[in-house]
Amino acid sequence: MNELLQVEDLTVRFWTRRGIVHAVNGISFSVAPQETLGIVGESGCGKSVTALALMGILPRAGRIVAGKALFEGRDLVTLGDRELRDIRGKDIAMIFQDPMTSLNPVLTIGKQLREAIEAHLDLDGGQLERRAADLLDRVGIPNAKARMRDYPHQFSGGMRQRVMIAIALACEPKLVIADEPTTALDVTIQAQILDLLRQLVAEEGTALILITHDLGVVAGMCEHVHVMYAGTLVETGSADQLFAHPRHPYTLGLLQSVPRLDAGRRQMLQPIEGQPPNMLTEPIACPYVPRCQYRREICGQQLPLLEDRGHGQCAACFNPVPPDTWKRTRLGGEAA
Amino acid sequence: MSVAEIEAREIQMEGGSGDLWSEAMYRLIRNPAAVVGALIVATFIAVAIFAPLLAPYDPREQNLDLIAEGCCPGPSRDYPLGVDDLGRDELSRIIYGARFSLLIGIVSVSVGLTFGLLLGSIAGYFRPLDSPIMRVMDVMLAIPGFLMAIGIVALLGPGLGSVMIAIGVINVPIFTRLMRGSIIGQRDNDYVLAARAVGVPGRRILASHIMPNAISPVIVAGTLALATAIIDAAGLGFLGLGPQDPATPEWGTMLTDTVRYLQSAPFLAILPGVAIVIVVMGFNLIGDGLREALDPKLRGRA
Numbered sequence: 250m251n252e253l254l255q256v257e258d259l260t261v262r263f264w265t266r267r268g269i270v271h272a273v274n275g276i277s278f279s280v281a282p283q284e285t286l287g288i289v290g291e292s293g294c295g296k297s298v299t300a301l302a303l304m305g306i307l308p309r310a311g312r313i314v315a316g317k318a319l320f321e322g323r324d325l326v327t328l329g330d331r332e333l334r335d336i337r338g339k340d341i342a343m344i345f346q347d348p349m350t351s352l353n354p355v356l357t358i359g360k361q362l363r364e365a366i367e368a369h370l371d372l373d374g375g376q377l378e379r380r381a382a383d384l385l386d387r388v389g390i391p392n393a394k395a396r397m398r399d400y401p402h403q404f405s406g407g408m409r410q411r412v413m414i415a416i417a418l419a420c421e422p423k424l425v426i427a428d429e430p431t432t433a434l435d436v437t438i439q440a441q442i443l444d445l446l447r448q449l450v451a452e453e454g455t456a457l458i459l460i461t462h463d464l465g466v467v468a469g470m471c472e473h474v475h476v477m478y479a480g481t482l483v484e485t486g487s488a489d490q491l492f493a494h495p496r497h498p499y500t501l502g503l504l505q506s507v508p509r510l511d512a513g514r515r516q517m518l519q520p521i522e523g524q525p526p527n528m529l530t531e532p533i534a535c536p537y538v539p540r541c542q543y544r545r546e547i548c549g550q551q552l553p554l555l556e557d558r559g560h561g562q563c564a565a566c567f568n569p570v571p572p573d574t575w576k577r578t579r580l581g582g583e584a585a
Numbered sequence: 586m587s588v589a590e591i592e593a594r595e596i597q598m599e600g601g602s603g604d605l606w607s608e609a610m611y612r613l614i615r616n617p618a619a620v621v622g623a624l625i626v627a628t629f630i631a632v633a634i635f636a637p638l639l640a641p642y643d644p645r646e647q648n649l650d651l652i653a654e655g656c657c658p659g660p661s662r663d664y665p666l667g668v669d670d671l672g673r674d675e676l677s678r679i680i681y682g683a684r685f686s687l688l689i690g691i692v693s694v695s696v697g698l699t700f701g702l703l704l705g706s707i708a709g710y711f712r713p714l715d716s717p718i719m720r721v722m723d724v725m726l727a728i729p730g731f732l733m734a735i736g737i738v739a740l741l742g743p744g745l746g747s748v749m750i751a752i753g754v755i756n757v758p759i760f761t762r763l764m765r766g767s768i769i770g771q772r773d774n775d776y777v778l779a780a781r782a783v784g785v786p787g788r789r790i791l792a793s794h795i796m797p798n799a800i801s802p803v804i805v806a807g808t809l810a811l812a813t814a815i816i817d818a819a820g821l822g823f824l825g826l827g828p829q830d831p832a833t834p835e836w837g838t839m840l841t842d843t844v845r846y847l848q849s850a851p852f853l854a855i856l857p858g859v860a861i862v863i864v865v866m867g868f869n870l871i872g873d874g875l876r877e878a879l880d881p882k883l884r885g886r887a
Contacts, residue, residue: 306781308773309712338784345782350775355797364793368784416783 259316274480287471295480305333339369342417346429348409352401359397365419384415407438479536486562494572496564612878619874625867633683640677648672657850678834689818696753701760709768722758730755767799801879808872812865
C-alpha cells in the first residue's frame with residue numbers, strides 16, 4: 250500500500266443539545282504522496298469536520314465513532330493525544346478558512362512562525378530566525394525580515410493567508426489540508442493564493458487535500474475530486490472525468506448552479522432547490538432524495554453505495570445521470 | 586472588501602504603532618481623565634516612597650504640650666494641618682499613611698490577582714475543573730465581601746497582615762470569575778485551533794496565546810480593585826481591625842481615633858478621608874481610562 254493517507258469508513262458525530270448530529274457518515278478515500286485531492290460540497294456537508302477529525306482537533310462535542318484513518322500505516326483515530334500532537338504540524342498541516350481570525354492578534358508574525366517551527370524542529374535561535382524569514386520570503390512577503398516584527402493587523406487578508414501557508418509549510422509536512430483557503434479572500438487575491446499554494450506544493454512534493462465549495466478552484470488544481478453531500482461522498486473521480494460527465498444528480502446540480510459569465514443577462518440561475526437534509530437523523534436513504542430530479546422509489550428506502558461507473562469514476566446513486574447530460578444541457582444553455 | 590479598501594486599510598494600519606500595549610498606551614495618554622488619574626497616582630506613590638523626606642515630623646512623635654489646652658489646635662505655621670489628639674503632626678501622619686495604603690493596595694490586589702488569574706485560567710481552559718472551582722467561588726461571592734473580610738481578620742487576628750490577606754481573599758472570586766469568562770471568550774477562537782493544528786501543546790496555548798488576549802479586562806479590574814482595597818482597608822481600620830499599634834499612621838485607623846473629636850476638631854477626621862477619596866479617585870480614573878484604551882472594539886483607531 251503506497252497511499253499516504255487512507256481513510257476508511259470515517260464516521261463523526263456531534264452530541265448537541267438538540268440531538269446527535271451525523272456530521273460525517275462513513276466516508277472512505279485515500280491520498281497518494283504528492284497528490285492533490287479536492288473535496289467539494291456545500292456548507293455544512295461535513296468537509297471541514299472531516300479535516301478537523303483527521304487532525305484530531307474536533308470540537309469537544311464531536312467524536313469519531315467509527316472508521317480508520319491510516320497515515321503512513323498509523324491510525325490517526327486511535328493515536329494518543331501526544332502522538333497526534335507530534336504529527337500535527339510536522340507531518341500533516343492545516344490551512345484555515347479565515348486568515349483574519351486564524352492568527353493571534355497579540356503575537357507578532359515572527360513569533361507565530363517560530364512557534365510553528367519550534368514545535369517540531371530543534372533549532373538554535375539564529376537558525377530559527379533564518380528559517381522563519383526564509384519561509385515568509387518564499388510565500389511572497391516582501392521585506393520578510395522586517396515584517397516578522399509586525400502584528401497580524403498590519404497585514405492584509407491575502408498577506409495573512411500567505412503567512413498561514415508559511416506556518417503550514419514550516420516543518421515540511423507530507424500532507425497539507427487546506428480548508429477553504431480562499432473563501433474569505435477577494436477574487437483577485439484568491440488566484441494569487443491558489444497559484445502560490447500550487448507552486449509550493451509542487452516544489453515540496455507535498456500532498457494536498459483542498460476543501461472548498463468552489464468548483465472552479467477544484468477544477469484548476471486537483472487531480473481527483475470527491476463530492477460530498479450530507480456527510481457522505483456521493484461521487485468521486487478524476488477532475489476531468491467528473492466535470493465532463495457528472496453522474497450523480499447532486500454533482501450535476503452543483504455544476505449547473507455555477508453562474509456563468511457568458512450566460513445571457515435574462516437567463517435565470519439554476520439553483521438546487523430545497524435545503525440540505527436535517528443531520529439529526531441517521532441517514533437510512535439517499536440524503537439527496539428530496540431535492541433530486543432523478544429520484545425513484547428505491548431512493549427513499551435504501552442508502553446508495555459508491556459504485557464504479559467506469560473511467561475511475563464512482564457515484565452513489567440508484568439512477569445516475571446519463572454521462573452526457575451535462576454536456577447537452579450546457580450547450581443547450583448557451584443556445585438559449 | 587475591495588482591493589482598494591484593503592490597501593487603504595493596510596496603509597492606515599501600518600500608520601499605527603504596532604502591538605496592543607503600545608497602542609493602548611497611546612490612547613491612554615490622549616485621555617485627559619486618565620492622565621489626571623495617572624498624575625494623582627504617581628503623586629501618591631511618590632509621597633509614599635519619599636515619606637521620610639517629605640514629612641516635617643516623625644508621625645509617631647507625641648507632643649502633649651500642644652494639646653494642653655484641649656483637643657485640638659487647628660492648623661498653624663509649625664503644623665500646617667494641625668496636630669491630633671496626642672499632639673502628633675497631622676500632615677506627617679497623612680504622608681506616612683500613604684505608605685500603608687499603597688502597601689495594602691498592592692499586596693492585597695497581588696494576592697487576589699495571583700490566585701484569581703490561576704484559578705480563572707484553569708477553570709476556563711480545563712473544563713473538568715470548571716464546575717468545582719466556580720462553585721467554590723460562588724459560595725465566596727454569596728458572602729458580602731466586607732463581611733467576609735471582617736470574618737477573616739477575626740480569624741487571623743487583627744493586624745496589617747491580616748487586613749491584606751483578607752482583602753486579597755475577597756478579591757479572588759471576582760478575578761477568577763472575570764478571567765474565566767475572558768478565557769472562555771477566547772478559547773474557541775480560530776487562532777487557538779490554528780495553534781493546535783500546528784502541534785503547540787495545550788499549556789503553551791493557554792499561556793502564550795489565550796492569556797495575553799484574555800488578560801486586559803482583568804488588568805482593568807485590578808486597577809479598580811486597588812481603589813476598593815484602599816477603601817476596605819480604611820473600613821477595617823475604622824472598625825479597629827487594622828494595625829494594632831495605635832501609633833501606626835493608617836488612614837482608616839486615624840479616622841477612628843479622631844471620631845471622638847469630630848465636633849472640636851473636624852479636620853482630623855476630614856483630612857484622612859479626603860486623602861482616601863483623592864487616591865481612590867486617581868485609581869478609578871486610570872482604571873476607566875485603561876478600560877477604554879484596551880477595548881478591542883476601539884483597536885486600530887487613533
